[in-house]
Amino acid sequence: MFRSLLMFLLMASNLGVVSCSSSNKTDTASPTGTASINYDAFYVVNGESNSISVINSKSAAVTATFPLTGVTYPHHINLSPDGTMLMVGAPGMDFSGGHDGSMSTMQGSILMLDAMTGAIMKTRKLDGMAHNAAYSPDGTEVWSALMTMPGKLLILDAQTLATKKTIVVGDMPAEVTFSKDGKYAFVANGMSNNVSVIDVSTKAVVKTIAVGDDPVGAWPASDGLMYVDNEKGKSISAMSASTLTVVRTYDLGFTPGMATLAPSGELWVSDADNGKVSYFMKGSTMKMGDITVGSGAHAIAFTRDGTMALVTNQLAGTASMIDIGSHKVMSTITVGKKPNGSIFRSTSVNSLVE
Template identity: 50%
Template sequence: MKNIFLGASILGTLLLVSCNKDDNANDMNASLNVNYPAAYVVNGEDATISVIRLSTNEVTATIPLMGTASDMIMWPHHISSHEGHLAIGVPGMDFSAGHTGAMEGMTGKLLIVDAMNGMIIENLDLPAMNHNTIYSPDGTEIWVPQMDMDGKVLVYNASTYALTNTITVGMMPAELTFSANGSKAYVANGDDDTVSVIDVATKTVTATVTVGDNPVGAWKGTDGRMYVDNEDGQSISVINATTNAVDQTIDLGFMPGIASHNGVKSELWVSDPMAGKVHYWTWDTAMGMWMHGGVFNTGAGAHAITFTTDGNTAYVTNQTANTVSVVNVVNHTVSKTINVGKKPNGVVIKM
């Protein structure tokens, strides 16, 4: 097993405490009303979500996720959204120094939060730890990878939260993502150095793609490609979503935090957490491959990257700096640095 380490204890003072959808403390969020375009940033060490108003790039609210002593929500990680709901993976350990590592028998949580009022809708215990929790493209299901040597993906009904399918994948699966057209799911198997490709309709594995050393996620591109960040391999494997073949391997020279494709600008961004930088590549049509375009500073522990729908602005979480960088995509410069909670990692935008 690669890079085994244990997460640290949660520190910091929370604004208020909530446990699950039946906890009375959830009523304390009733005054929260995020009825504006916002970025939601998961702060792992604080177990909170910072809400950033996009029009002003200011933190307008902090949503607490901490449970009771018997139901701790520790180290929430990556976040996705669907029609007013936020889905969060809760592995229960610190991944800020890299996504690898787990202890056999550790459990995780499936957490669903109302994006408008911050109330916890569902807090479901899982058999094994999970990097992320994500709605299916049509919103009827919730898919959760299980980080275990006997790798599995659990599929839940999004209305009843009943388990409906269990899909066997590779060893120690990390992130699960969907293709741009929603027909395929991709699971990065860290200990297999592979990506499992799942037919969303049939819930069957249709292909297993060999990639680099210790893949963490296959990140969706709007160009018919998936971009796999290989942490130990220090590379990006570019998978053709039609053929399931690796069309290009981009050697980085650093451990990637995440890969994010900006289809509007035809750029591929990769965060460099150890150097606090983001590198970007541009598409060379003549050569049919990605070429390195440049690099710029964001903050210590640069990690997740998300773009606004017009492609002009990016938000980058800096885990060690406890900040979010707002980046002007046109000139690749940081226009503002926003203080958030401790060890921010996942970020998603709701318009």
């Protein structure tokens, strides 16, 4: 996915031009640091608008907007284990049409925000694009990959964002995720067509696993698997987080935006090409059905009680609220432009869905 637009983007960057694949509620702005999010909510990152829309999960309405100043095209978002802080990766490039052509010479940023107020606490400029930035399971570190050749995994202090360690991984790494038990970190290496596995305690690469063409993220699931969305390969590689082997492959026939296990046990995969979410039988590659959402379907997040899901539609500027049991869209919510990453935050029990 990274090759075909490389020359075009080299020319565009020299000209100063740089632009994942897309009843309404109105987006309401809140000055930075003045909100008070004391209710269960989804946080949606709006790439082109450089903001976060906060959606009350009960009313399905946008109740606050956090401006993300000083960065361009923020992408994915992560919640600290204690639920108090947000971490946003801002690669500075529009991925709504896919990751093909990503530039190893571009610079990105990460931002730390107060989850209650939206106040930006710290910003760290990086020497490469950052697809995301994820808190370590114990909350003391932030892990983020630089989309370079070769790729580099940065381990940062969670308070200061100072670099503690740098680990070489594969070419053009994108998402950094952790297994549910917190033992391993997984880095999807887009141009290497593999996933680097790092022991969280020793900070050593323990295995490199071959997957499909152009992996973007290895998404953790409650069944002990990591689901890797292979963008150019139009497939999902299901890897065991314990044996570190691929146990199943889903041949999709469409470009996946994200793959995640629903509370029902079904695998949900966003279809960026057709504006749908496809869902598969528990533990099987058998497709059960589709849910029509919006153009450029991307991130999927679930409420803690397992009843509702939110899907961001990058090219539509909306988010779709879905009843998980019935697979029906209950609300279509207008957010900012090019919405991509999202998480759910509960005021009672934290949810780490991103």
